[in-house]
Amino acid sequence: MTGALALGLPLLLGACAGAPPAQSQTSAMSAQAGGGKIGVVDPQKLLNDTEPGKKARESLNEFMKNRQAVVELEEKDLKRTEDDLIKQGSVLSATAKKEREEAFRRRMMEYQQKVTDMNREVQAKQQEVLEGFRDKVERVVSKIAQQVGLQVVLERGRGGALVYHDQALDITARVVDEMNRVGPDAAPPKK
DSSP states (O other): HHHHHHHHHHHHHHOOOOOOOOOOHHHHHHHHTTTEEEEEOOOOHHHHHHHHHHHHHHHHHHHHHHHHHHHHHHHHHHHHHHHHHHHHTTTTTTHHHHHHHHEEEEEHHHHHHHHHHHHHHHHHHHHHHHHHHHHHHHHHHHHHHHHOSEEEEOOOOSSSOOOOOOOGGBHHHHHHHHEEEETTTTTOOOO
16 A cells, blocks of 8 residues: 555655754755756755644555555455356356356456556555645745745655755755644645
């Protein structure tokens, strides 16, 4: 279950590791690159270390657990049906055996369709939850960037455009603090 979550996060957030020292936060405010002030934020750390991120992960895990339980019940039922078919195969008439095998194949196809549908549901839920989390991150990052005069904030992530950055540019700890201060259910600012 967490594997599905882990696969969905790099698409939206990027997989990262490492926390900057707290004193580097003020250095990000004065860092210049090409005449513009820039900052860097670690989205994976935000997901792992903030209350809204933890709430998003818990929501996804609960949703996936529920779907997994349904799939496992269906699997057990199919396995029992298959075992019964095997045990009774020698005593059934050819017609009865053929009918039960066809019924089993139909149930198996229905099961496979159900699994496919549930996987789509999980992916849609991941997208919904992670987009909501990303909206919260963007609001807080925007607020902090405006407060400290940053013109650009980049996401740190494997496989992304940002290959290297000076730790002095990293504002992740400040964003984590602000997101935890605001809380997981903070309403977006009115426009």
